[in-house]
Every structure is written in C-alpha cells, then in structure tokens.
Amino acid sequence: MAEEEVLLFSTWASIYGRRVEMALKLKGIKYKYIEEDLTNKSPSLLKYNPVHKKIPVLVHNGKPVAESLVILEYIDETWKNHPILPKHPYERANTRFWAKFIDEKCWPAILKACWGEDQKEREKAAEELSKLLQFLENELKGKRFFGGETIGLLDIAANAIGYWLGVFEEAAGVSELLTREKFPKLFNWANEFVSVSAIKENLPPRDKHVAYMRKRFGMVNASK
Known part of the structure; x- marks a missing residue:
C-alpha cells in the first residue's frame, strides 16, 4: 500500500x-x-x-x-487511533457545541478584552469573558481534561484559553484574565494541557509569539 x-x-x-x-x-x-x-x-x-x-x-x-x-x-x-471525539452521539454533540462556543463566544471576547478600541470596551469584554470562562469551569466537572483522562477535540479547541490567552495578555499589557483564584479547575487544566508533549511541541515560542502580537496589534496599555 x-x-x-x-x-x-x-x-x-x-x-x-x-x-x-x-x-x-x-x-x-x-x-x-x-x-x-x-x-x-x-x-x-x-x-x-x-x-x-x-x-x-x-x-x-x-x-x-x-x-x-x-x-x-x-x-x-x-485515523482511528487515539480518538479525540467521544463515541456516544450525545457526548459528540456536546463536544461540538462547546468547541463552537469557544470560537464564537470566547475568542471574540478575548480579542476585545486585550485589543479593544478603548479601556471601556476592554473592561466590558473582560467581564463578558469572565462569565464565559465560568461555563467552561463548570464543564470540566473535576475531569483531568475536557476529554476525560485523555486530550480530546474540545481540549484542542480550548487551546485558545490554555495558551493563547496568556500570550495575548502579556502582549497587550492587560491584567490576567484566567486566574487560579477565580477559575481553579480551568487554571489547572491549562497548566496540565500545555505540559503534554504533543501539545507543548506544537506551541509557538512564547517570546517570539508575544513580540509578533505586539507588532501586529500594538500595546494598548503601555502604562502597565
């Protein structure tokens, strides 16, 4: 073959x-x-x-x-090995729902919270993002990953929060939006997720990425 x-x-x-x-x-x-x-x-x-x-x-x-x-x-x-979607139809549908939620709700809020046109828009987006992250905090339900004991499609989609959010915060000079105090499950998930070798190896170099985002969007809060 x-x-x-x-x-x-x-x-x-x-x-x-x-x-x-x-x-x-x-x-x-x-x-x-x-x-x-x-x-x-x-x-x-x-x-x-x-x-x-x-x-x-x-x-x-x-x-x-x-x-x-x-x-x-x-x-x-x-490729059937290491499945990233659940077998059960309901669980598969649920995974698709939350992946779409991240792309359509969380991602726009992250962008606005970091690079909104003014302080008021950034603050409003940060409040909205906090509410959205709480939904994901609840969805983890004490699981190691969204996919259970192994990384699944939803974990991969949530990389927007697990890695990208931190890069954007640093590049934009805004306050930390994902904290252990407010979102302990999500915070711990993010740390464990980015530590898995298949994930860690496929993340952009942080310093290079932060510099790239600063150049692309500029510092919105240079006084920090």
Missing part, C-alpha cells in the same frame, strides 16, 4: 493551524508542513481553498479539507 500524503498549509502563529498540528501529533500521523505568507498567498493555497482563501488547509491524498474544527473531525474519522 502506497504511503499516504498529508499536507498542512498554515502559518506558525495561527491558533487554528496549531490545532490541526496537535491532532496530527497526538495520532502520530506523518505530514508535510507548508508555511504560508498570508500577505502573498501561494497558488496551492488558493487552489485548495478557493472559497475562503484561508489557512489551515489539510490535503490528504490530493483532497483538501478546510476550517480547523472540520479538519479535526476529518482526522479523527480517518
């Missing part, structure tokens, strides 16, 4: 691309990584994702799959 060809088009600082790399690493899938310059997108990227023209794109034996959460499900359904 011929060896499968797996390509990943992404950029080093993409939260969505890093999700895909985490899933590939957890499952031990060999792949070729293609770094994209989003200011000068390659013909291959435009060919494989003509609708959105965005990364990440996974190409499996010539067939492209776009959108990070869709790619994660495709990976899980194609």
Whole structure:
C-alpha cells in the first residue's frame, strides 16, 4: 500500500493551524508542513481553498479539507487511533457545541478584552469573558481534561484559553484574565494541557509569539 500524503498549509502563529498540528501529533500521523505568507498567498493555497482563501488547509491524498474544527473531525474519522471525539452521539454533540462556543463566544471576547478600541470596551469584554470562562469551569466537572483522562477535540479547541490567552495578555499589557483564584479547575487544566508533549511541541515560542502580537496589534496599555 502506497504511503499516504498529508499536507498542512498554515502559518506558525495561527491558533487554528496549531490545532490541526496537535491532532496530527497526538495520532502520530506523518505530514508535510507548508508555511504560508498570508500577505502573498501561494497558488496551492488558493487552489485548495478557493472559497475562503484561508489557512489551515489539510490535503490528504490530493483532497483538501478546510476550517480547523472540520479538519479535526476529518482526522479523527480517518485515523482511528487515539480518538479525540467521544463515541456516544450525545457526548459528540456536546463536544461540538462547546468547541463552537469557544470560537464564537470566547475568542471574540478575548480579542476585545486585550485589543479593544478603548479601556471601556476592554473592561466590558473582560467581564463578558469572565462569565464565559465560568461555563467552561463548570464543564470540566473535576475531569483531568475536557476529554476525560485523555486530550480530546474540545481540549484542542480550548487551546485558545490554555495558551493563547496568556500570550495575548502579556502582549497587550492587560491584567490576567484566567486566574487560579477565580477559575481553579480551568487554571489547572491549562497548566496540565500545555505540559503534554504533543501539545507543548506544537506551541509557538512564547517570546517570539508575544513580540509578533505586539507588532501586529500594538500595546494598548503601555502604562502597565
């Protein structure tokens, strides 16, 4: 049987691309990584994702799959070892719900809390984010990971909180939004999550990432 060809088009600082790399690493899938310059997108990227023209794109034996959460499900359904989605239909649906919650609710709140147009908008977003994080705190229910004893799709999606949030706080110079005092379960989860080798190996270098975000968005609170 011929060896499968797996390509990943992404950029080093993409939260969505890093999700895909985490899933590939957890499952031990060999792949070729293609770094994209989003200011000068390659013909291959435009060919494989003509609708959105965005990364990440996974190409499996010539067939492209776009959108990070869709790619994660495709990976899980194609390579059965180390499942990242639960078996039970209800639990699978619940996982999809919370992953969407992170992308559609938490992520915009994180961006506004760190890089809102003014102090008032940032404070309002921080309050909103605190309420959203409480939902995730409750969802952990004393589990080691959202996926139970092993990392699952929801843990990978929640990397937005487990790693990216801390980088954004430092880069923007805002107060810590995820604290042990307010969210002990979520705080402990984040520390354990980023310590797992398959995750740790697929996180951007923190200093480089902070510098990149400062350059991209600028310091909104330089007085801190």
